[in-house]
Amino acid sequence: MKILWVFAHPEQRSLNGSLMAEGLRTLEELGHEHRVSDLYAMGWKAVVDGEDFGGSTRERLFVGREQERAYRERELSQDIRAEQKKIAWADALVFQFPLWWFGPPAILKGWFDRVLVQGFGFGVEGPGGRILRYGDGGLAGKRALIVTSVGARESGFGPRGIHGSMEEVLFPLLHGTFWYTGMAALPPFVVYGADRLTESGHSRDAAALRERLRTLDTTEPLPFRHESGGEYDEDLVLRPDVAPGLTGVSAHRARDGETPRGPRERERPGAPTRSRTR
Known part of the structure; x- marks a missing residue:
């Protein structure tokens, strides 16, 4: 496989830095190719x-429209285009x-804002003029894995934990960014109690990360529902017979x-033909 590792931590000597080094060694041992975008080291512009x-002067900046125009006309800044090439490769x-x-x-939120532009990551038009989203889209066919660390104990992110379940905390990324653009969202890898991690705890989590990377291509993605699978009505609301009684983020999983219905159309467009806002 070809893997792009996007790293957003200001300190290479941190727990996160050591886990990334362990992860990249594992990918090499497994024979995978990898590229790294270390956002702090790159001095990534987040806005x-x-x-x-x-840099053209306009009376008013319409971000979505300008993103798509600049993407189509190859006028996006060089740093954005470089990241899009890495994504296309991965x-x-x-x-x-x-x-x-x-x-x-x-800095990572800024990476999403600037790189996943309209016409590339979203706002892509499919057959019949349908805009491809939630399971389809510009990045369909790719997988996405979150590797994150938190200072809190795991229990606080449990079913009745005060912080909320980790999958719901990360829903804006897992569903609203990855799945929206078509990427299959994998269950996140989380290191809990990072601020008080012992040497044995570090060894345990490093081993767990190695195992997750060994199964990167076979792990079942989170079973989010496809927008085009027939489970949503024209107003993008779940039909009454789908997940009856459930509301909130859990209803969309x-x-x-239960097996969510796949997309009705699997064709990928060659190029966007008109603008869409999100």
């Missing part, structure tokens, strides 16, 4: 602005970051023993 789109993407305020560091 979207007019310079992303060729079969799977690993996103590693410490969980800060229940989300990724700002197939229950144990």
Whole structure:
């Protein structure tokens, strides 16, 4: 496999840095190819602005429209285009970051904002003019894995934990970013109690990460429902017979023993033909 490892931690000598080094060694041992985007080391610019789109002066900046225009006309800034080439090359993407305020560091959020532009990651048109989202889209066919660390104990992220379940905490990434753009979201790999991790705990978590990477191509993705699978109505609301009685984020994940319907159309478009906002 070809793996892009996107690393968002300011310190290479951190727990996260050591786990990335362990992970990359494992990928090499398994015969996989890998590339790394170390965002802090790259000095990645985290904010979207007019310079992303060729620096042309306009009366008003419409971000989605300008993203798609600049992508189509090859006027996106060089740093964005370099990351998109890495994504196009990869079969799977690993996103590693410490969980800060229940989300990724700002530098990684900025990577998503600037790289997954309209026309490339989303807003892609399929057959019949249907916009491809949630299981389809510009990045369909790729896998995405989160590797993250938290200072809290695992129990706090359990079914009745005060922080909420980890899958729900990460729902904006797993469902709203990965699945929205078509990537199959794998169950996240989480190191709990990172601030008080012992040497034996580090060895345990490093071994667990190695095992997750060995099964990167076979692990079952989270069973999110396809927008085009017939389970949503025209207003993008689940039909009454689907997950009756369930509301919130859990309704969009197939229950144990249930198989979500696949997309009705699996064709991938050659190029976007019109703009869509998200």
